Amino acid sequence: MKNNRILVMVSIVLAMLVASIDSTIMNTTMPIIADELGRLDLYAWSFATYMIASTILSPVAGRLSDLFGRKKIFGFGIILFLFGSLLCGIATDMIQLIIFRSIQGMGAGFMMPFPAIIAGDLFPVEKRGKIQALFTAMWGLSAILAPLLGSLFVELLSWRWIFYINIPVCFLCFMTLLPYKEEYEPKKANIDYIGATLFAASITFLLLITVVDKNIILFSILGAAFLVIFYFFEKRHPSPIVPFSIFKNKTIAWIFVNSFIGTLALFGTSSYIPYFLQKVTGLSLFLSGVSLLGVAIGWMAVSVPAGKWILKYGYRILLIIGNTLLFISGIMLVLLNETHGFWYTFIIMIIQGLAFGLLSTVGVIGAQQLVGKHEKGISTSFLMFCRNMGTAIGVTIMGTLLTSGSSIMDGIHHLFLYGFIASVFAFISAFFIQNEKSAAQVK
Structure with a gap:
């Protein structure tokens, strides 16, 4: 059993590392790829298709598990991601790359929920904080490795190796998964194909709003219409892809809401703090990136003991x-001006790391412990879906506000004012979470 646990931990950690690196490694290499493949007008779609596919399929994968x-x-997700990576590496034009990136994104969607889901199956609550800290470390490592690997491959080999490198890693990931003897006993049922299709259609149209300049109203209407149809269809289906029964638990429901609003508010901060430091304060590319390490420091500091804190204090107070820490960081961001430099922003990043470290770890554990064992997969992956949707929408709103000002600093003030206002709503929503303690809920 111990060997199986070690092997599956190797598998899920490698999966998280390779999928997280691949979500950002193209940031530094895409200009070179576009020069070779052409169609610069399709530049954004190489990112959008990956993001849309992975966001849609995460809750579906959780439910199927x-x-x-x-x-x-x-x-299946590992194999699909490997296949998508191979196709991306051999793409000969931008259209092919976009299509193959969507396949890769599907694989990522099937992979990303499982580190948290499988860890929830394997480890008790008091140890799960340490595991979440390990996952956080993988995200931090990927943020460092992605630009370094991208630059290295482009200079020494070819941009295609940013995809080829995934193949041996995915193979190792799959091989270490094979000996794993799963303890969880699945509850067999028919697949809700229609529900999955309706869900995919609704979320696709809603996410398209964040990446297109035209037909936004049309996409909004179509997304909302498919979402309504999906809701009524799922309520009557005997085995829905998203069982709405989990939302009857008010604690779970408000954790989902709070996760969405919190990420909608200020999770995009890390995308714009380096921009502020480089463009306004004149800080170097390296130091502006180092400032983001504050998030990892804060996140890991609270992730490790979070499991024990839940058993002692429950979910609500944590x-x-x-959310209080998130609110404080929002105030500091509103006060940000030209005189503030590295250390002021570094402190903000630490506070946000503490905030999101608590919200993420406590939220994931709550999503697993407060539902039945046959709903743990969909509950965990739906929480991640809420965060992904909040992040995608929040970053887009911030990007729009950045360009709305008469100057760079004016635009930065607008986007962080938005983040602060949204953090107020996140703070308020936290008080609707009921005070259920995990000790009473652990199965």
């Missing part, structure tokens, strides 16, 4: 504290 087991669905 409840029905058919974690190992099968996770293994989530209120997390």
Whole structure:
């Protein structure tokens, strides 16, 4: 059992690392790729297709794992990601790359929920904070490795190796998963194909709003219409892809809401702090990137003991504290001006790391412990879906506000004022979370 646990931990950590690196490694290499493949007008779609596919499929993958087991669905995601990476590496034009990136994004969507889901199956609550800290470390490592690997491959080999490198890593990831003897017993049921299709259509149209300049109203209407149809269809389906029964638990429902609003508010800060430091204060590319390490420091500091804190204090008080820290960082961002430099922003990043470290770790554990074992997969992955949607929408709103000002600093003030106002709503929503303690809920 111990060897199986070690092997599956290697598998899920490698999966998280390769998927997280691939979500950002193209940031530094895409200009070179566009020069070679052409169609600069399609530049943004190489990112958008990956983001849309991975966001849509994460909750679907979680639900399928409840029905058919974690190992099968996770293994399928690894193979799909490997296949998509191979195709991206051999793409000969931009259209092909965009299509193949969507396949890769599908694989990522099937992979990304499982580190948290499988960790929830394997480890008790008091140890799960340490595991979440390990996952956070992988995200931090990917943020450092992605630009370094991208630059290295472009200079010494070819941009195609940013995709080829995934193949041996995915192979190792799959092989270490094979010996794993899954303890979870799936609850077999028919697949809700129509529900999955309606869900995919609604979220696709809603996410398209964040990446297109035209037909925004049309996409909004179509997204909302498909979402309404999806809701009524799922309520009558015997085995829905998203069982709305989990929302009857008010604690779970408000954790979802709070996660969405919190990421909508200020999770995009890390995308714009380096911009401020470079353009306004004249800080170097390296130091502006180092400032973001504050997030990892704060996140890991609270992730490790979070599991024990939940058993002692319950979910409500920890989530209120997390949102209070987020609110404080929002105030500091509103006060940001030209005289502030590295250390002021570094402190903000640490506070946000503490905030999101609590919100993320406590939220994931709550999503797993406050539902039945056959709903753990969909609950965990739906929480991640809420965060992904909040991040995608929030970053887009901030980007729009950045260009709305008469100067760079004016635009930065607008986007952080928005973040602060949204953090107020996140703070308020935390008080609706009921005070259920995990000790009473652990199965």
